[in-house]
Amino acid sequence: TNCITVILLTLQTNILTELKNWKLNLIQHHKLQMKQEKEKHAAHVRQLQNEMENLKELLHTYEISVSRKDEVVITNLTQALEKQKERVELMRKFTLWRIQHVKAKQEEYAMRIADTHFRTALMKKAWAAWRSVSEERWKDKVTRACQLRAEDVCVQLTNDYEAKIAELTAALEQTKAEILQLHNERDHYEDTMKKAFMRGVCALNLEAMTMFQSK
Numbered sequence: 001t002n003c004i005t006v007i008l009l010t011l012q013t014n015i016l017t018e019l020k021n022w023k024l025n026l027i028q029h030h031k032l033q034m035k036q037e038k039e040k041h042a043a044h045v046r047q048l049q050n051e052m053e054n055l056k057e058l059l060h061t062y063e064i065s066v067s068r069k070d071e072v073v074i075t076n077l078t079q080a081l082e083k084q085k086e087r088v089e090l091m092r093k094f095t096l097w098r099i100q101h102v103k104a105k106q107e108e109y110a111m112r113i114a115d116t117h118f119r120t121a122l123m124k125k126a127w128a129a130w131r132s133v134s135e136e137r138w139k140d141k142v143t144r145a146c147q148l149r150a151e152d153v154c155v156q157l158t159n160d161y162e163a164k165i166a167e168l169t170a171a172l173e174q175t176k177a178e179i180l181q182l183h184n185e186r187d188h189y190e191d192t193m194k195k196a197f198m199r200g201v202c203a204l205n206l207e208a209m210t211m212f213q214s215k
Contacts, residue, residue, distance in 0.1 A: 048200060055193055062186065073179070077172045084168060088161040095157065099150045106143055113139070 113135055 048197070052197065059186075059190065059193075062189075069179075069182075073175050077168065077175060081165070081168055081172075084161070084164060088165075091157050091161070092154075095150070095154050099147075102146050102150065106139075106146070110139060
C-alpha cells in the first residue's frame with residue numbers, strides 16, 4: 001500500500017510538473033505571438049503613415065499647380081481684355097479724327113467753291129446762280145454720303161469689337177468653370193483619400209479584433 005501511495009504521489013507530481021511546464025510553454029508561445037503581432041501592427045502603421053505623408057505631399061503639389069494655373073489663366077485673360085479695350089479706344093479716337101478731318105476738308109472745299117462762285121458771279125449771274133444751286137446740292141449729297149459712310153464704319157467697328165469682347169468674356173467664364181471643376185475634383189480627391197484611409201484603419205482594427213477572438 002505504501003508503495004502504491006508513493007507511486008501515485010510521484011505520478012501526481014510528474015503530472016503537475018508537466019502541466020506547469022505546458023502552461024509556461026503556452027504562455028511563452030502566446031507572448032511571442034503577441035510580440036510578433038505588435039511588431040506587424042507597428043510596421044503596418046508606419047507604412048500607412050508614410051503613405052499619408054506621400055499623399056499629403058502629392059496633394060500639396062497638386063494645390064500649388066492648380067493655384068499657379070488659375071493665376072496664369074486669369075492674368076492672361078485680363079491682359080487680353082485690357083489690350084482689346086485699348087484697341088477699341090484707339091479705333092474710336094482714330095474714327096473721330098477721320099470724321100473731323102473730312103469735315104475740315106469739306107469746309108475748305110466749300111470755301112474755295114464759294115470764292116470761285118464770287119469771282120464768276122459778276123460775269124455770268126444767271127449761270128452762276130444755276131451753278132451755285134447745283135453745287136450746293138452736290139455738296140449736300142457728298143456731305144451726307146461721307147457722314148453715312150463714317151457712321152457705317154463706326155457701327156461696324158463697334159459691332160466687331162463688341163463681338164470680340166463677348167467672345168473673350170465667354171472664354172473667361174469657361175476658364176472660371178474649368179477652375180471650379182478642378183477645385184471640385186481636388187475636394188473629391190481629398191474626400192476619397194480620407195475615406196480610403198478610414199477604410200484601411202477600420203480593416204486593420206477588424207483584423208486585430210478577429211485575431212484576438214480566435215486566440
